[in-house]
Amino acid sequence: xxxxxxxxxxxxxxxxxxxxxxxxxxxxxxxxxxxxxxxxxxxxxxxxxxxxxxxxxxxxxxxxxxxxxxxxxxxxxxxxxxxxxxxxxxxxxxxxxxxxxxxxxxxxxxxxxxxxxxxxxxxxxxxxxxxxxxxxxxxxxxxxxxxxxxxxxxxxxxxxxxxxxxxxxxxxxxxxxxxxxxxxxxxxxxxxxxxxxxxxxxxxxxxxxxxxxxxxxxxxxxxxxxxxxxxxxxxxxxxxxxxxxxxxxxxxxxxxxxxxxxxxxxxxxxxxxxxxxxxxxxxxxxxxxxxxxxxxxxxxxxxxxxxxxxxxxxxxxxxxxxxxxxxxxxxxxxxxxxxxxxxxxxxxxxxxxxxxxxxxxxxxxxxxxxxxxxxxxxxxxxxxxxxxxxxxxxxxxxxxxxxxxxxxxxxxxxxxxxxx
Numbered sequence: 001x002x003x004x005x006x007x008x009x010x011x012x013x014x015x016x017x018x019x020x021x022x023x024x025x026x027x028x029x030x031x032x033x034x035x036x037x038x039x040x041x042x043x044x045x046x047x048x049x050x051x052x053x054x055x056x057x058x059x060x061x062x063x064x065x066x067x068x069x070x071x072x073x074x075x076x077x078x079x080x081x082x083x084x085x086x087x088x089x090x091x092x093x094x095x096x097x098x099x100x101x102x103x104x105x106x107x108x109x110x111x112x113x114x115x116x117x118x119x120x121x122x123x124x125x126x127x128x129x130x131x132x133x134x135x136x137x138x139x140x141x142x143x144x145x146x147x148x149x150x151x152x153x154x155x156x157x158x159x160x161x162x163x164x165x166x167x168x169x170x171x172x173x174x175x176x177x178x179x180x181x182x183x184x185x186x187x188x189x190x191x192x193x194x195x196x197x198x199x200x201x202x203x204x205x206x207x208x209x210x211x212x213x214x215x216x217x218x219x220x221x222x223x224x225x226x227x228x229x230x231x232x233x234x235x236x237x238x239x240x241x242x243x244x245x246x247x248x249x250x251x252x253x254x255x256x257x258x259x260x261x262x263x264x265x266x267x268x269x270x271x272x273x274x275x276x277x278x279x280x281x282x283x284x285x286x287x288x289x290x291x292x293x294x295x296x297x298x299x300x301x302x303x304x305x306x307x308x309x310x311x312x313x314x315x316x317x318x319x320x321x322x323x324x325x326x327x328x329x330x331x332x333x334x335x336x337x338x339x340x341x342x343x344x345x346x347x348x349x350x351x352x353x354x355x356x357x358x359x360x361x362x363x364x365x366x367x368x369x370x371x372x373x374x375x376x377x378x379x380x381x382x383x384x385x386x387x388x389x390x391x392x393x394x395x396x397x398x399x400x401x402x403x404x405x406x407x408x409x410x411x412x413x414x415x416x417x418x419x420x
Contacts, residue, residue: 006088006240007322010323012247014244015248025083025086029078029082040074044068047067054206056211069123069127070130080133083140087150095147096140114127196364201214203360223283227276234264235315238319239322239323242254242324243324245257254384262313272309273309277302296357300357303361303365310369311368314372321375336374337368342368343363345363346360346362
């Protein structure tokens with residue numbers, strides 16, 4: 001859900017409405033903390049839920065224990081996403097790099113100590129993640145509060161994030177609906193994709209050899225997410241760039257940025273794909289000592305190389321879409337690509353054609369192909385000049401709110417809403 005800030009904060013920064021970055025961020029923080037509560041309850045009962053879905057009892061118990069110890073990290077992760085977007089949309093990423101780097105180095109020591117020295121096993125790994133996330137939040141919060149670079153965009157916690165809910169309800173409801181649409185749809189754009197990948201691991205537990213299949217699919221998913229972090233950085237970059245350019249009224253600048261990023265994404269995807277294939281014989285050894293697992297991982301690596309390439313490309317295109325505020329369209333694309341194409345084909349390949357875990361991943365690749373084709377078509381057919389034309393309804397609403405709040409004529413504030 002934090003990805004909504006890429007649209008809201010990015011365009012506000014491009015339009016030089018700096019104080020709104022802090023307001024949007026505070027609203028997102030409140031939203032994510034609230035959403036984390038029911039998620040924490042679900043995580044608490046993970047073991048029971050997995051058992052009711054027919055999963056292996058030992059796997060379910062382990063996953064349930066791990067998730068229970070991960071619950072505190074839910075709240076830290078939500079705040080971290082908001083702080084990252086606040087800095088990212090200002091093109092201020094160096095503090096994020098330093099904070100993440102320091103936290104990662106510390107995480108290695110904390111994880112080793114809790115897992116091996118304290119002999120907590122998976123509980124220690126979950127606790128280490130929780131500690132690292134909260135440290136990262138703490139470091140970024142200090143920077144945002146005291147850094148001169150954030151003086152205009154973060155002026156402290158403001159009641160404006162909660163104001164006018166009742167007194168301006170008649171005018172604010174349409175605006176709130178628009179904002180909540182962006183928040184909710186931003187979350188579903190990514191959630192639909194994430195759930196489809198996680199569902200592959202869940203389905204692997206129903207295959208004839210669940211421990212082997214779940215192990216290999218978990219390794220594959222972990223590898224996929226690790227490589228995906230590169231694409232996330234590229235996607236966040238293009239989202240910020242596009243939203244800033246559109247907010248400043250430069251549509252052709254946004255188009256040029258997308259073209260440049262596509263070339264970078266294709267180059268990065270090709271390099272990662274080649275490296276993945278070259279490392280296929282040794283990659284499984286990083287996760288397991290069992291020869292059967294190592295061989296299976298080696299067989300999966302070519303499929304992973306293809307999915308990494310496609311996933312990285314779609315991540316960049318999705319980032320551009322977030323910068324434009326196309327979350328609703330992307331949500332429908334993700335829904336069709338993963339739940340109409342990917343998951344049904346994964347079940348078909350794995351359980352009907354008996355290809356096993358590789359069949360599950362082949363279904364995901366089919367969904368990625370559909371997603372990439374759809375996003376390429378949308379970007380190719382976009383009239384970037386029209387992206388700056390506000391709807392009549394939004395402009396009238398904005399003028400009405402502005403007039404009511406500051407008490408000046410519409411003519412005096414109309415210029416401020418030329419693009420927003």
